[in-house]
Amino acid sequence: MISPITLDALRTLDAIERRHSFAAAAEELYRVPSAVSYTINKLEEDLGVALFDRSRRKAELTAIGRLVLEQGRQILKATEELTALARQAAQGWEVELRICIDSVLSCAPVYDLIEAFQRIQPKTEIRLSEEVLGGSWDALNDGRCDLVIGAEGAAPAAGFAVHPLGEVPFVFAVAAGHPLTQLPMPLPASAIHDYPTVIVADSSRHLPVRSSGLLDGRSRIIVPTIEHKIAAQCRGLGVGYLPRHRITQELAEGRLALLTLDTPRPPEGISIAWQRSNTGKGLKWFVDQLKHMRFYADGRGLTKMQSPSTPKV
Structure with missing residues (x-):
């Protein structure tokens, strides 16, 4: 079924409510007042409902008329946005x-x-x-x-x-006060085997996953992002490499300490x-x-x- 509620009818209804009269709405829409009245009367007839209460000196929206107006304004706004998006796409800008x-x-x-x-x-x-x-x-x-x-x-x-x-340079970091901080530097790989490594899981779904900074033969704590990895290592849950620029505040506040390994990790x-x-x-x-x-x-x-x-x- 084709709806009798057209965009033109909604614009007319909107103009009447904003301008507070049929005559003022007609002026805004560049129409004669009889054309505005015809549009509203036709809509009421097709819907089988009264949109305006004409029993008073000044026509006012009925409850149904208010409903149609409020929902109609959302349709008008969506139409304007769709028009803008279509023009935007035609000009080469992405939606x-x-x-x-x-x-x-x-x-x-x-x-x-x-x-x-x-x-x-x-x-x-x-x-x-x-x-x-x-x-x-x-x-x-x-x-x-x-x-x-x-x-x-x-x-x-x-x-x-x-x-x-x-x-991006990576540094080996542990929580302040971690037992590893008491050992002489540089640390051999064997010195960290007793402590879990915090690993950020590769989020690839289809391509082969990549490993980064893994220390083999050790228990692991796997987290979803670098932010989680930093938080876990600050709590002393494990050790591992971190991007140097992401931990400046943690180092300044003394929550993390940098250690030197005998085989440093190259920058990425x-x-x-x-x-x-x-x-x-x-x-x-x-x-x-x-x-x-x-x-x-x-x-x-x-x-x-x-x-x-x-x-x-």
Whole structure:
């Protein structure tokens, strides 16, 4: 059954209620008052209900009329949003942009980018997700995200565009007062065999999982993110490697202590990555901004690249 409630009828009803008269609504809609009255009378006739109480000097909405108006305004708003989204998509802007942040990075720099992006394109919905190790590549390969920030290692397949951000140094950390802090440095691998390792689980669903910083032959505590790993190690539940830039506060407050192993872990290269076939304007904007950023191992993390100092004359 085709509904007699048309968008034109809803706009007319909305204008009458806002302008408080049929005549004023007609002026707003660039119609003659008789055309406005006809639209409402036809709607009432087709619905078989009275939308206005005309027994008074001034026509007022009935309870049913108020219901139709309130629900109708939601329809009008949804229609306006759909129109804007259609025009937005036609111009190349994404309706939704999905950004995956690898757990090794903090989200703070990405929030700054999103704030700047909203000022130029507020209609694109941003969806953030967090993945670990191979999970970032898996999300991109599987179509669960459009852009990865902080992807570790090399791309697992062709078709990805990749831009390096830098290298993340990892340090071996334990809770302050841990028995290992009483031993001479550097520690041999055998010295830590009696203590559990806190491991962040690879979040990959389809691609082969990656291991990172595993110390074999030991009991393990498996957590979902770097944030959970930091919290577990601060409580002394286990030991393990952590990204140096993520634990500056814990070190400053004395909740974690750094130890030196006789075989240190090498830094991990991280990148941004996206599908080459994706030509969305929102994706391009984020990629362009990120190409002017770099990961700094001195504690600043991911931030804008520093301009080279001007040589002295």
